[in-house]
Amino acid sequence: MVLTFFIIIFILMMNFVWRYIDELVGKGLEPEVIIELIMYATINMIPMGMPLAILLATIMAMGNLGENYELLAMKSAGMSLMRILKPLFWVIGILSISSFFIVNNLVPWANRKMFSTLYDIKQQNQALEFQDGLFFSGIDDMSIRVEHQDPKTQLLTGILIYDNRSRNGDMTTTIADSGYIRLSDDKKYLLVTLYHGETYEQSRNYKWYTNSTLRRHKFEHQEGKIPMTGFDFQRSDESMFGDNSQTLNINELQHNVDSLDMLVNNLTATAYNPLLKERIFRKDSDAIAEPDSIVGDRSAKTFAPMLMDSMANLGARKLNAIYNDALQAARGSRNMFSFDETTSKEALNQLYRNKNEWHRKLTLPVSILIFFLIGAPLGAIIRKGGLGMPIVISVAFFVIYYIISISGEKFAKEGTWSSLLVMWISAFILTPLAIYLSHKANNDSALLDIDWYIGRYKHYRDKLIAKLPNKWQERLAEREARRAQRQAEKRAKRKTKKANG
Numbered sequence: 001m002v003l004t005f006f007i008i009i010f011i012l013m014m015n016f017v018w019r020y021i022d023e024l025v026g027k028g029l030e031p032e033v034i035i036e037l038i039m040y041a042t043i044n045m046i047p048m049g050m051p052l053a054i055l056l057a058t059i060m061a062m063g064n065l066g067e068n069y070e071l072l073a074m075k076s077a078g079m080s081l082m083r084i085l086k087p088l089f090w091v092i093g094i095l096s097i098s099s100f101f102i103v104n105n106l107v108p109w110a111n112r113k114m115f116s117t118l119y120d121i122k123q124q125n126q127a128l129e130f131q132d133g134l135f136f137s138g139i140d141d142m143s144i145r146v147e148h149q150d151p152k153t154q155l156l157t158g159i160l161i162y163d164n165r166s167r168n169g170d171m172t173t174t175i176a177d178s179g180y181i182r183l184s185d186d187k188k189y190l191l192v193t194l195y196h197g198e199t200y201e202q203s204r205n206y207k208w209y210t211n212s213t214l215r216r217h218k219f220e221h222q223e224g225k226i227p228m229t230g231f232d233f234q235r236s237d238e239s240m241f242g243d244n245s246q247t248l249n250i251n252e253l254q255h256n257v258d259s260l261d262m263l264v265n266n267l268t269a270t271a272y273n274p275l276l277k278e279r280i281f282r283k284d285s286d287a288i289a290e291p292d293s294i295v296g297d298r299s300a301k302t303f304a305p306m307l308m309d310s311m312a313n314l315g316a317r318k319l320n321a322i323y324n325d326a327l328q329a330a331r332g333s334r335n336m337f338s339f340d341e342t343t344s345k346e347a348l349n350q351l352y353r354n355k356n357e358w359h360r361k362l363t364l365p366v367s368i369l370i371f372f373l374i375g376a377p378l379g380a381i382i383r384k385g386g387l388g389m390p391i392v393i394s395v396a397f398f399v400i401y402y403i404i405s406i407s408g409e410k411f412a413k414e415g416t417w418s419s420l421l422v423m424w425i426s427a428f429i430l431t432p433l434a435i436y437l438s439h440k441a442n443n444d445s446a447l448l449d450i451d452w453y454i455g456r457y458k459h460y461r462d463k464l465i466a467k468l469p470n471k472w473q474e475r476l477a478e479r480e481a482r483r484a485q486r487q488a489e490k491r492a493k494r495k496t497k498k499a500n501g
Helices: 002-019 031-044 046-067 070-076 086-123 250-280 285-289 297-312 316-343 345-382 389-413 419-442 450-466 470-499
Strands: 135-139 142-149 156-163 171-183 189-203 213-227
Touching: 002 031, 002 046, 031 046, 031 086, 046 070, 046 086, 046 345, 046 389, 086 345, 156 189, 250 345, 345 389, 345 419, 389 419, 450 470
Parallel strands: none
Antiparallel strands: 135 142, 142 156, 156 171, 171 189, 189 213
8 A cells, every 4th residue: 555655646746746847947946945845745645645545555455365366265264355354444444534634634734835835936036047049038127138158157248138127117228248147145136247338228208209318338347236036935924825725624614614604695695685675676665574475485375366466457568568677677686686796706616615625524534445445345356466457447446536526526616516415426426336346245246257257148149049040050150160260270370380480
């Protein structure tokens, strides 16, 4: 299990590295920062890697026992499969309980650290590196182009600098034959040393289109110290990411769910009451005073018949006017409610995310147990160890589990399905499969034995052929004899070739 766990985590980490490779390359980050980020991301991968590692390790272990006939020996001694798995049940139980504390305490802490580190990396500017003939635009309001940089002395030749940092819109263009441009040791200043060049300063005011001033002066040696920000790696406050649902434990999530639920109800009531009073029932105060009369049984029994009787006495023009008035009110109500719904959409999204994360912390221990109950019977049935067949079966089951979980979570984020149903739907689907496989393995079923399926196919084929007319049976027998003869000839040729060397 330890071996498969680290293999799976390594594969998942490769996905993480390729995902954020653009943010990590070219910024001159210290190795400690990258190692720290990878460590936090590794902890974040535990909830995804642990169930797959359990499934793969269980299939491999039980498959090795079956392939070496050790399961057969234990069953011959009177031990059932459940008794054989009893020690593993204790191990899986301890792992399931431990996984809850990992996903509830360790993973939120790692997520907070990871989000903070990623934010700091994104805020850092690209390292000061010049390429021959290309503009470097990593400095705000400044572009620098060099024709060549000596790799040993770092001397720059053919320097062109566009400086637009002036607040009044003035632009400065500097051309120099050679020089040095580097960051200070604390990365807070840009140190510029230029030799043999010219500076062009174009002054711009509100009449710059018709009256622009251009100043030019030459220099033999010029030095500058420009304040810079964003080149040094600065740590941000981790409390900025404290409200993210992925950085909270189950108690904090429950508090957020209760608070967001009250907030959503208040926002809904604030939008719904004006909708009733000002749009739908603006001419019927009795309906608003007693909400039960709108949706209760008395509405269907008394209000609707009275409304139909009163409308039956109206003329066609009056009915058309009432219809147009109601249609206009309905359209206005829809627009009004759509606007109010947009204002509360963020609160609803936060509520759905917090509910999903609350259930996710409970589904991980259960998923570990379910994958064990799937992997152990499968390993006993297929009787194959190693990394061949177990990997294929494990990946197939995990892909099914992952697709179900991701699809359901998407519906939960949109509010289409409840979080309780969505986050537990994979467990509801896989649990009957685990029970079925356990029953088959306990009864020594040949569920995945290919030879058994071939034998059953031949049996039913012979029974079907026996019911066919004699002519068809003779034709099939002749065809089968020719096929057997061709196979015998091929085997004879292969033996001849081997004999002749």
